[in-house]
Amino acid sequence: MTVLGDIVGTPHVRDGGSGDAVDGITPRWVAMPASNEECAELLRLADRDGLAVVPRGGGTKLGWGNRPRQVDVIVDTSRLNRVLAHEAGDLVVIAQAGTPLATVQDTVAGAGQMLGIDSLWSGATLGGIIAANASGPRRVRFGTMKDLLIGITVVLPGGTIAHSGGKVVKNVAGYDLGKLFTGSLGTLGLITETIFRLHARPPTRRAVQAHLASPSALGLALQDVLRSHLTPTALEVRWDRSSGRLICLFESIEPSVAAQSDRAASILSRFGPVDVVDDISDLERPPWARGQTGLKIMTVPARLPDVIETVLGAAGEHGIDCRIGGHAGVAVLLVALDGGPEAVASTITTLRSRLEQEFVVVLEAPAPVKERVDVWGNAPGGALMRRIKEQFDPGGIMSPGRFVGGI
Amino acid sequence: MEDRERVVARMQEAVGPTAVITDREELRTYECDGLTGYRAVPSLAVLPETAEEVQAVVRICRDEGIPFVARGSGTGLSGGALPVEEGVLVVLARMRRILEVDIPNQRVVVEPGVVNAWVTEAVAPHGYYYAPDPSSQIVCSIGGNVAENSGGAHCLKYGFTTNHVTGLEVVFADGEMVQLGGKTAETPGYDLVGVLVGSEGTLGIVTKITLRIIRRPETVRTLLAAFPSTDEAGGAVSGIIAAGILPAAVEMMDALSRQAAEAAVHPGYPDAGGLLIVELDGPAVEVEHQFQSVQEICRENGAGEIRIAENDDERALIWRGRKAAFAAMGRISPDYFVQDGVIPRTALPQVLHKISAMGSERNLRVANVFHAGDGNLHPLVLYDGTVSGEAERAEELAGDILLVCLEHGGSITGEHGVGFDKKKYMPAMFTADDLDTMQLLRCAFDPRHLCNPGKVFPTPRLCGERPGPYREHPLQQAGIAEIF
Numbered sequence: 001m002t003v004l005g006d007i008v009g010t011p012h013v014r015d016g017g018s019g020d021a022v023d024g025i026t027p028r029w030v031a032m033p034a035s036n037e038e039c040a041e042l043l044r045l046a047d048r049d050g051l052a053v054v055p056r057g058g059g060t061k062l063g064w065g066n067r068p069r070q071v072d073v074i075v076d077t078s079r080l081n082r083v084l085a086h087e088a089g090d091l092v093v094i095a096q097a098g099t100p101l102a103t104v105q106d107t108v109a110g111a112g113q114m115l116g117i118d119s120l121w122s123g124a125t126l127g128g129i130i131a132a133n134a135s136g137p138r139r140v141r142f143g144t145m146k147d148l149l150i151g152i153t154v155v156l157p158g159g160t161i162a163h164s165g166g167k168v169v170k171n172v173a174g175y176d177l178g179k180l181f182t183g184s185l186g187t188l189g190l191i192t193e194t195i196f197r198l199h200a201r202p203p204t205r206r207a208v209q210a211h212l213a214s215p216s217a218l219g220l221a222l223q224d225v226l227r228s229h230l231t232p233t234a235l236e237v238r239w240d241r242s243s244g245r246l247i248c249l250f251e252s253i254e255p256s257v258a259a260q261s262d263r264a265a266s267i268l269s270r271f272g273p274v275d276v277v278d279d280i281s282d283l284e285r286p287p288w289a290r291g292q293t294g295l296k297i298m299t300v301p302a303r304l305p306d307v308i309e310t311v312l313g314a315a316g317e318h319g320i321d322c323r324i325g326g327h328a329g330v331a332v333l334l335v336a337l338d339g340g341p342e343a344v345a346s347t348i349t350t351l352r353s354r355l356e357q358e359f360v361v362v363l364e365a366p367a368p369v370k371e372r373v374d375v376w377g378n379a380p381g382g383a384l385m386r387r388i389k390e391q392f393d394p395g396g397i398m399s400p401g402r403f404v405g406g407i
Numbered sequence: 408m409e410d411r412e413r414v415v416a417r418m419q420e421a422v423g424p425t426a427v428i429t430d431r432e433e434l435r436t437y438e439c440d441g442l443t444g445y446r447a448v449p450s451l452a453v454l455p456e457t458a459e460e461v462q463a464v465v466r467i468c469r470d471e472g473i474p475f476v477a478r479g480s481g482t483g484l485s486g487g488a489l490p491v492e493e494g495v496l497v498v499l500a501r502m503r504r505i506l507e508v509d510i511p512n513q514r515v516v517v518e519p520g521v522v523n524a525w526v527t528e529a530v531a532p533h534g535y536y537y538a539p540d541p542s543s544q545i546v547c548s549i550g551g552n553v554a555e556n557s558g559g560a561h562c563l564k565y566g567f568t569t570n571h572v573t574g575l576e577v578v579f580a581d582g583e584m585v586q587l588g589g590k591t592a593e594t595p596g597y598d599l600v601g602v603l604v605g606s607e608g609t610l611g612i613v614t615k616i617t618l619r620i621i622r623r624p625e626t627v628r629t630l631l632a633a634f635p636s637t638d639e640a641g642g643a644v645s646g647i648i649a650a651g652i653l654p655a656a657v658e659m660m661d662a663l664s665r666q667a668a669e670a671a672v673h674p675g676y677p678d679a680g681g682l683l684i685v686e687l688d689g690p691a692v693e694v695e696h697q698f699q700s701v702q703e704i705c706r707e708n709g710a711g712e713i714r715i716a717e718n719d720d721e722r723a724l725i726w727r728g729r730k731a732a733f734a735a736m737g738r739i740s741p742d743y744f745v746q747d748g749v750i751p752r753t754a755l756p757q758v759l760h761k762i763s764a765m766g767s768e769r770n771l772r773v774a775n776v777f778h779a780g781d782g783n784l785h786p787l788v789l790y791d792g793t794v795s796g797e798a799e800r801a802e803e804l805a806g807d808i809l810l811v812c813l814e815h816g817g818s819i820t821g822e823h824g825v826g827f828d829k830k831k832y833m834p835a836m837f838t839a840d841d842l843d844t845m846q847l848l849r850c851a852f853d854p855r856h857l858c859n860p861g862k863v864f865p866t867p868r869l870c871g872e873r874p875g876p877y878r879e880h881p882l883q884q885a886g887i888a889e890i891f
């Protein structure tokens with residue numbers, strides 16, 4: 001602890017408490033570095049002494065991934081919270097990784113700009129969103145972190161500070177470490193600085209939705225929207241038991257929003273009753289509540305009806321409740337499962353066996369569920385991932401065990 | 408190559424005798440890519456027709472410890488496909504099948520030798536297209552695009568190759584064939600597809616690619632605006648962006664490139680110091696409104712003539728001069744270097760003046776034709792190779808332009824890649840630690856450096872070394888704190 005204090009300053013180290021636990025494992029210490037150099041020093045020390053490190057941003061997704069094998073130090077990025085530059089004319093923002101997304105949005109909003117990622121988890125930081133590869137409804141238009149991140153600084157175990165990319169959007173010099181670290185869940189190193197491309201903040205929005213009576217109607221409605229000339233910023237689905245909704249969100253200048261939502265309403269009305277959605281805040285929350293299990297299912301648009309039927313069927317068979325939400329336009333579903341751990345785990349196993357073409361990942365789950373299933377399921381390229389891990393973190397100190405295949 | 412005969416025999420067995428080229432004269436076809444200044448004749452070339460044949464070829468290289476280089480259509484402009492003299496060139500030009508067109512899921516699956524433009528041709532009847540559109544698109548291969556993360560005039564709005572690839576099949580240097588990603592928008596685990604795209608053929612040979620296709624926009628509107636100089640044209644670009652408009656393309660040409668294009672393809676461009684092509688696409692109502700705004704912004708920034716394409720033919724005419732601009736340089740100069748650098752868009756006026764001043768100092772002309780929307784410059788340094796010393800001066804100037812890009816926070820390449828040509832500039836853009844860290848990836852995929860060696864990185868490090876010398880913490884240096 002004194003040594004950690006020497007690195008980050010005594011007031012910025014403390015003993016870990018139960019509030020710091022990762023999947024029930026309480027860390028020995030929490031350290032809050034304020035610079036790249038302090039991060040480097042921390043990771044060098046940890047690497048040398050074999051201390052397991054879990055980086056923490058807003059702490060909103062610390063429960064993602066497998067239960068770590070060991071947690072000695074939480075490296076908390078809350079002091080790495082500065083927006084370093086907003087270059088409005090270039091539509092670029094540079095910020096430290098611990099900066100909350102909301103802070104960045106506030107900073108750039110003054111220039112009528114935004115970072116095209118939405119967080120379903122309030123309090124999330126840039127680094128955390130990158131590491132978890134979290135995304136929201138607007139990914140249909142703006143993509144995910146990997147599409148927006150143009151430069152990154154990372155600190156590796158051993159203390160190397162490395163950059164890739166830069167502050168120009170178009171840039172093919174060198175390997176893209178930003179892509180590698182996106183979704184790496186703290187298993188390769190610590191993300192300390194980020195550079196993003198920004199978009200203009202659209203002046204108006206309107207959302208229309210169709211109420212649909214069957215997953216097949218959803219499938220048809222979705223195909224018609226995809227084949228139209230509409231350019232929604234989000235194309236969401238919500239499904240409970242026997243009925244659901246397809247929601248089209250338009251964000252642009254007023255005449256475009258008006259014309260497109262009218263057009264969408266006329267397309268959608270062939271499949272079910274249509275109305276305007278006044279409050280879209282429901283789109284910006286995951287479908288699950290605390291203590292429930294949250295899944296992410298990745299599929300393709302044409303299989304959405306089948307996947308929804310399969311989820312409803314499996315939940316029914318195992319006698320648990322489920323709610324389905326997610327990004328229909330890119331066929332990424334978020335599913336809430338609520339029931340006893342045994343039944344939830346069996347439902348997941350059933351889903352994985354029936355959804356052979358899909359990827360079924362557990363994002364959040366109570367410990368008893370995690371004990372019963374591997375959260376990742378099948379992931380292509382596992383052997384290569386292990387080799388990458390061995391190169392970047394040969395001592396295996398970064399979030400050990402949390403990732404795919406126990407990486 | 409030590410035992411060339413044995414290797415040739417094994418290759419012939421793997422891919423058939425007609426698919427192995429050993430004759431030195433025939434091999435000369437492959438001695439360079441689009442950057443003809445660098446040449447090397449490979450020991451042999453093989454032309455596999457299937458992924459399994461590629462795998463068999465790579466396995467032979469692995470067993471024999473021979474370096475190999477993939478080649479698509481050979482249009483690369485950084486020497487990426489430059490052969491290794493003692494190595495095997497793997498030419499993917501016979502793997503040209505479009506394997507699947509999946510409209511409901513907006514995907515197309517292709518072999519690497521498929522030409523970029525064929526993808527759009529295959530899906531056009533369904534109202535779709537493949538967005539990345541390098542100027543070389545009627546020749547260059549999707550495999551080459553993936554390796555270079557190629558862009559095009561329309562990547563300002565739609566992104567680069569990396570934003571349009573969801574799955575890859577790759578043969579790695581250890582001879583393993585691996586499926587990465589797929590048709591889904593994402594897959595669990597490290598983003599290996601994202602890592603592979605843009606790795607310039609140094610991590611493995613891509614044998615199958617799943618591409619995202621997008622719906623043709625309802626409306627496309629294109630205009631050509633003539634400004635007194637590139638300064639005013641640059642002001643208009645900033646104005647358009649500040650107005651919250653994201654055009655499909657914004658291209659700029661200076662007086663010299665206008666002159667060359669005029670001589671070559673007669674697009675009938677107005678006389679101007681700076682020409683801007685702006686294209687908007689999307690829903691009709693949105694495009695019409697924004698198109699009006701763009702015209703106003705151009706006028707406010709000093710545009711004289713503004714020509715608006717009223718139909719596809721007129722649009723093609725506007726684009727004709729721009730697309731021909733590189734090749735047109737031959738009309739005004741016997742030789743030229745094409746440079747590719749990037750700057751933050753707001754630095755455009757400053758950097759263009761600087762480039763022009765640097766040209767004057769060396770008594771050389773520089774023509775500028777570039778993707779103004781994303782600050783991707785393509786200065787064309789004109790020279791006469793018959794005048795002694797001029798080529799050297801031109802090359803030096805082209806290099807110095809890159810350093811100016813870096814001074815302004817830019818990049819040494821926006822789309823042509825580092826390849827063989829620019830690896831010497833990598834240390835100007837990245838620290839030794841940055842480069843060492845990137846090479847950790849190389850070590851994970853290809854620890855023996857068999858796959859396209861000698862590209863991208865100036866000094867490959869040995870795999871197994873840890874990057875970066877450890878630097879003492881200031882507290883330690885000052886003797887204030889000891890790490891126990």
Ligand SMILES: Cc1cc2nc3c(=O)[nH]c(=O)nc-3n(C[C@H](O)[C@H](O)[C@H](O)COP(=O)(O)OP(=O)(O)OC[C@H]3O[C@@H](n4cnc5c(N)ncnc54)[C@H](O)[C@@H]3O)c2cc1C
Pocket residue numbers: 440441476477478479480481482483484486487488489499519540541542543546547548549550551552553554555556557558559560607608609611612613614733822823859
């Ligand atoms: C006139 C002209 C205009 C151009 N315009 C543009 C432009 O607008 N935008 C742009 O981005 N580029 C442009 N280029 C550059 C070039 O066309 C692109 O880099 C293109 O992607 C190269 O494709 P290729 O098939 O010719 O690849 P090659 O030149 O054959 O190879 C390029 C690199 O890809 C690797 N490679 C090829 N196939 C594979 C594979 N299957 N697996 C792994 N690695 C592979 C090679 O090893 C090499 O490193 C232009 C070139 C010319 C000549």
